[in-house]
Amino acid sequence: MQTDQLKQEIIQYAKQIGIDKIGFASADIFGELKERLKRQQELSYQSGFEKGSLEERTEPQRLLPEAQSIISIAIAYPSRMKNAPKSTKEERRGLFARASWGIDYHVVLRERLEKLAAFILEQVPDAVNKVMVDTGELSDRAVAERAGIGFSGKNTSIITPEYGSFVYLGEMITNIPFLPDEPLEDSCGDCRKCMDACPTGALVGDGGQLNAQRCIAFLTQTKDFLPDEFRTKIGNRIYGCDTCQQVCPKNKGIDFHIHPEFEPEHDIAKPKLIPMLQISNREFKEKFGPISGAWRGKKPLQRNALIALGHYKDKTAITEMIEVMNNDPRPVIRGTAAWSLGKIGTEEAFRAIKDAMTKETDEQVCFEMKKGLEFQKQSAVN
Structure with a gap:
């Protein structure tokens, strides 16, 4: 042929x-x-x-x-997500990037x-x-x-x-020698909306180059403590980031629902944050296992959920977060919970951090607890 x-x-x-x-x-x-x-x-x-x-x-x-x-x-x-659930004061939600729907x-x-x-x-x-x-x-x-x-x-x-x-x-x-197709012409022109909108300045040079170490999509997948400078940047993102796609003029009005496999389930694509904190491995696999955003396991997603609750200053999450800070076996999760409790900033939260510090043996976790308590000093100054 x-x-x-x-x-x-x-x-x-x-x-x-x-x-x-x-x-x-x-x-x-x-x-x-x-x-x-x-x-x-x-x-x-x-x-x-x-x-x-x-x-x-x-x-x-x-x-x-x-x-x-x-x-x-x-x-x-x-x-776009059809009939997307709203994040409310009583029920805060996180967000998975569209590529994980x-x-x-x-x-x-x-x-x-x-x-x-x-x-x-x-x-x-x-x-x-x-x-x-x-x-x-x-x-x-x-x-x-x-x-x-x-x-x-x-x-x-x-x-x-x-x-x-x-x-x-x-x-x-x-190994079949097909006649190649012609590449398309670059039509970004002078537009730099994606570069200007990137929350962390991850798009570098004249565009078209990414510093992955600063990209929120990458950072949400890491397993260690998130560097301080990025904690206020990720907002309620649980996995990935779509900012540079959302602001692109070439994406204006684009929304295709061709493949049923990629339709998002509301409670997975925009999950309630508090239930994520103590989800079991079995529950995690059952709920999030089929999506691409689960490939790194539950630890990064739980860390991001804790940061999101701190971002929202969600007082309804304090009891659960104190439980996590005191009893979770993973230092990254305990430490992030302490930092986020400090970010929420109630007297109950600060008292719990101080109590937990008397029993904590991990140096990094203690360091995060101190950072959490710094918020108390800042609020006193303000």
Whole structure:
């Protein structure tokens, strides 16, 4: 079969199985990306979640020696929650980023790509394919950009003409030499709304470069104590951050509800904060296990929930937070609870921190307790 004909058949089949965009790229070395990644390493901008060596991340033939082409796919997800529950004084809620709404996109995209690979094998029995979604070595964005799925915006997201940046990306390396598609022209122009709106200044340079160490989406996934400067920045975010997408003019009016798998469940996408503090492992897996935001386990999410309650100065949470501060076996959770109790700032909260300090043996937790008590001094001055 001619590759041009096969390409058209693949495009048609992709539509049938729920792939919203598909593009074809060469498997040449990603030279420009390699230089950018080198700079990231030199500047310590990486998150630490990256997989593979610099060569594996930029040279497709390191991953599939027979590589001739890469097929890139995009699937749209919603940007708005229908009938979203309100966070009230009596019942404060946190927020998961849109990319974590519904079923884990890694599962959905991998299933689509594996169907696509099986279809290709039916047409070309000696085809060799390698499927990747987010956790692979290749940069999904670099592949999508080369394949004409969209252009890479200053917010480091791929922006498509149809769906804005609200798309999941995945790819398949193959030994079939498809004719590559044309990349799209960058149309950010002089706009820098995403850079100006980023709460932590994580978008650096002239845009298009991310200091992951300052990105809230990354910080909400870390497991240690959150650095002080970011605690007031994350607000009620439990996982991820959408600010740079929300302010992007290319996303204005964009909201697609094409795939039922990505529709958010209210009590998962905007969970009540207090019940998260002492949720058991079994309850956590049952409730949050199917979403992508659960991949780091419950500890970072509980830490973020404690910070969110401090952000809200939620006095209704004090009893639960004191319980956590006194009895949780994890120092990060005890210490964060103490800091947040200080942030709430009632006499009951300060008294509980002082009592807990007399029994606490962990130095870092004691340090957080002292920081919590600093809020008492600040309120006395004010």
